[in-house]
Amino acid sequence: MTNKFVTIIFLSLGVLILLFFGIDLMSNKTEKNEEFDFSGITRPIFYDESPIQGATDSKIILYEYADFNCPSCLAGQKPILEIMKKYGKQVSHVWKDFPFLAPSSVQAAIAARCAENQGKFWEYHDWLFTNQGVLETTSFESGAKLLNLDIENFTACLLDDKIASLVQRDFAEAQALGIGTTPTLVIGDVALVGIVSFAEIEKALLINIDNF
Template identity: 40%
Template sequence: MSKLKAMKSVSEKDSDSNPIYTIAGIGVVLIGIAVVYLALFGPSPTIDLDKLEGNANFKGNPDATVRIVEFSDFQCPACGFGFTQLQQILPQYLDRVKFTYRHFPLNNVHPYAQKAGEASECAADQGKFWEMHDTLFTNQENLTIPNLKSYAQQLNLNQQEFDACLDSSKHASKVASDFSYGASIGINSTPTLYVNGEKFSNLTAEQWKQALDSKLA
């Protein structure tokens, strides 16, 4: 009889302690949910805008309060779409916005992206980065080295200088440096854009207009 009482006593103690364990378990689950929520929807880490822009090609107002930085790949189809959308809107805002382009060639899937990036920098040496930038995005399916040299001719660049620049991989390290920096801040896809440090992916022309109007308000 005493043994049954003892067993009952132990059972009662276990029963009494269950709510505590249950509450503790719920607490752990809630903490886990909170951590995941903050990771997904919480404030982004502060990004140094000067480092984000780096020593990269830009257009627009250098003193603008709204600063856009794009990490992109000239062979990336999504980047090509993004280019067409931004081109519809950006010219209207260039007096109030600074737009910076940085390279993020996804070489494992886009074998011509690295050289295309280098070609844009070779064009920049002759003051025509943006002309080459636009040409490359307009001709994404034709980015072989002969194509790149042909585009230089179309843009009236000094052909000998351009060819020497491209053939020597003069700007390979600059393109690679952009990629390394982008990877270091968590970029893993293209296009990735930042507006005053706030991260965006591809936007339509209308979404760009809304975003810029909001930032400029």
């Protein structure tokens, strides 16, 4: 896939297959799936529970739909980090869960949300990407211990359906927007798909900054 500005329309057969398996992964995580009505939405939604860094009240938001098992998402962290170093006082970076590659993708997303409950989402986010190749066999508690999280609370959180529903909500939102692959960055009306450069992200940001 080329690294160009594209609209959020990804309805190829391959994408539909990926979404099918992604839905199955999500539906198998909890006994009762919540239904989310995203009919008519055209842009990502910011929630109070959304992991965020940078400016906390900016109208310029970089939404990142990603999977912790996605190699391209790992590669995409460097330009995002560079963007936030330069524009962090003007721009909000919001994480959106789109776990569809493996069962451990869902588990990792939930674990990161549990770290968020203890104020360590981004640190745990970094740990997950660092250990991407072994997420199927690694202990999510080991990352929590490394970050000095309350292990009892963390372990209980991993089984909390309310936390799982936050991940499901992001996933359902992405589907409603037509997003079918990771990483996908959304900035205003612009979607960037796949591994993109600092310059491409900056271009999209500046378009939006100029509009405010």
